[in-house]
Amino acid sequence: MSLTLALEAVETAGFACQPSFADGKLTVSFHGTGDVAAVELLASYLKRLHVEAQRLGATEVRCDFRKLSFMNSSCFKAFVVWIDTVKSSPEGYRIRFLTDPDMHWQKRSLEALRRLATNVVSIEGN
Amino acid sequence: MRGEAEKPLVSLIVSFGEAPPQAMVTPLCQSLLELCRQQLDADAATRLRLTAHELLENIAKYSAPAACELRFELYRTPSGALHASVQTRNVPIADNLGDVEARLAALTAARDPLAHYDSIIADSAGRPAGSGLGLARIHAETEYRLQHRFEGADLVIAAAGEVWLKQVALP
Numbered sequence: 001m002s003l004t005l006a007l008e009a010v011e012t013a014g015f016a017c018q019p020s021f022a023d024g025k026l027t028v029s030f031h032g033t034g035d036v037a038a039v040e041l042l043a044s045y046l047k048r049l050h051v052e053a054q055r056l057g058a059t060e061v062r063c064d065f066r067k068l069s070f071m072n073s074s075c076f077k078a079f080v081v082w083i084d085t086v087k088s089s090p091e092g093y094r095i096r097f098l099t100d101p102d103m104h105w106q107k108r109s110l111e112a113l114r115r116l117a118t119n120v121v122s123i124e125g126n
Numbered sequence: 127m128r129g130e131a132e133k134p135l136v137s138l139i140v141s142f143g144e145a146p147p148q149a150m151v152t153p154l155c156q157s158l159l160e161l162c163r164q165q166l167d168a169d170a171a172t173r174l175r176l177t178a179h180e181l182l183e184n185i186a187k188y189s190a191p192a193a194c195e196l197r198f199e200l201y202r203t204p205s206g207a208l209h210a211s212v213q214t215r216n217v218p219i220a221d222n223l224g225d226v227e228a229r230l231a232a233l234t235a236a237r238d239p240l241a242h243y244d245s246i247i248a249d250s251a252g253r254p255a256g257s258g259l260g261l262a263r264i265h266a267e268t269e270y271r272l273q274h275r276f277e278g279a280d281l282v283i284a285a286a287g288e289v290w291l292k293q294v295a296l297p
Contacts, residue, residue: 014152036148036183070152070172072179073259077250080259084251104169105176108267115244 007052010045013037017045019052026053029064034075042075046082054091064098065106066125079113087117099125135208136161136200145189145216146182154196155179162200165208170289173268177285178212180260184283185216187256188226192217192279200289211286212270217279226281229261230274239266 005021015038016031028049034042053061086092097113099106107123114121138158146154155178159171166174178198185194194216202208218226236242243266250258261283264270270287 033152035152035179036186037152070175070179072183073263074183074256076263077253077259080247080251102168103172105172105267109263112243112247112266116247 003056005052006055007048010041012041015041017042019049021056024056024058025060025062026056026058027062027064029066030068032067033069034071036072036074039072039074039078043078043081046078050082050085050089053093054089058093060094060096062096062098065103065110066098066100068106069103070105071109076109076113080116083113083117083121087120092120095121097121097123097125099123101125132201132203134199134201135165136198138196138198140196142194142196144191145194146186148183148186151179151183151186154182158198162210165200166289170210173270173287174210174212174289177210177264177268177270180264181212181214181283181285184226184260185214188219188222189216190219190279208289209286210270210289211284213282213284215277215280215282218281223281225258226261229258230272230283233261233265233272234274236265242266 005019005026007019009016009018014032015034018029018031020027020029032038049061083095086095097110099110101107110123114123138161140154155175158178159175162174163171178196182196185196195214197211197213197215199211200208201211233242243262246259246262261272264285265272268285268287270285272283272285274281274283276282
């Protein structure tokens with residue numbers, strides 16, 4: 001029996017997370033601006049994403065940032081916490097960020113996340 | 127610091143009677159970028175946005191009930207370089223004062239901004255409240271340099287750096 005995704009899309013003012021699961025690949029597309037309005041939603045969502053990735057036995061989770069125009073440091077911290085959790089998890093998985101090279105902040109911010117866990121995080125699109 | 131004779135290309139002062147609502151941070155920073163869109167390329171614009179956003183969000187979150195201010199200037203130095211300056215003024219919450227002072231002191235003393243940033247990022251995962259990352263992020267990701275001073279109870283934080291002119295299309 002194939003596993004189906006049990007993580008729904010979420011949205012708040014100016015920010016949205018859209019998950020998909022196909023061919024064993026779990027992808028979350030982030031849209032809008034990750035500012036103060038998004039912080040609690042994002043932190044909670046990434047916790048549930050971790051649980052879901054483990055339940056599905058995902059070997060990789062893709063975070064599509066190509067529609068994410070900005071992320072503040074509080075949202076950035078939510079990713080730090082998630083990556084730290086994955087890094088120390090016995091059933092870990094890789095995290096791949098898909099980026100838009102024209103959004104210059106992504107390269108700099110995500111490179112810092114990559115340095116946090118070089119064996120977990122990779123960046124595509126720079 | 128720039129001389130008195132230099133006229134800013136763009137300047138903006140926004141004064142608040144008390145800490146601005148956090149929901150105001152994003153629209154205000156977007157408006158700031160619109161003011162400079164003719165002068166800045168995309169990379170310079172994102173550096174400015176990040177700097178303004180983190181500084182303004184700090185005063186929205188960590189101010190005592192008192193007046194606050196955001197100042198922005200885009201100006202050309204005598205050598206022809208384009209510089210931007212974002213400055214905030216607020217009265218910090220007493221409980222937060224020690225933390226912000228320690229962070230600013232460590233930041234300005236750090237010989238390697240990236241290494242310092244990496245250590246703060248690693249520490250932030252276990253920090254129960256607040257990210258503690260905003261100022262370090264400015265320092266490491268934008269190349270703006272931070273300075274701070276106290277004027278009475280007011281904390282003034284200034285981030286300034288060189289920006290790049292928008293590329294003009296070749297004929």
